[in-house]
Amino acid sequence: MSIIWFLLIGIAAGWLAGQVMRGGGFGLVGDLIVGVVGALLGGFLFGLLGLSAGGLIGSLVTATVGAIALLWLLRFFRIKA
Secondary structure, eight states, X not given: OHHHHHHHHHHHHHHHHHHHSOSSOOHHHHHHHHHHHHHHHHHHHHHHHTOOOOHXXXXXXXXXXXXXXXXXXXXXXXXXX
């Protein structure tokens, strides 16, 4: 059951990150995939910083921060390429 919550939070985070990061996006499916991968990145980044966020809202914030960071990196390298 936790994998389903992880995917749902990642999908929501991808959508939120797509709304925050305006400009040419990756489309709905692309932003959702970025959200799921961003959830992993957000957990890693928060761990490096010594931060922890508990509960549903904390998980959503962590995943959204990771998805925004990932979208920023992807757009940065797409512009440079």
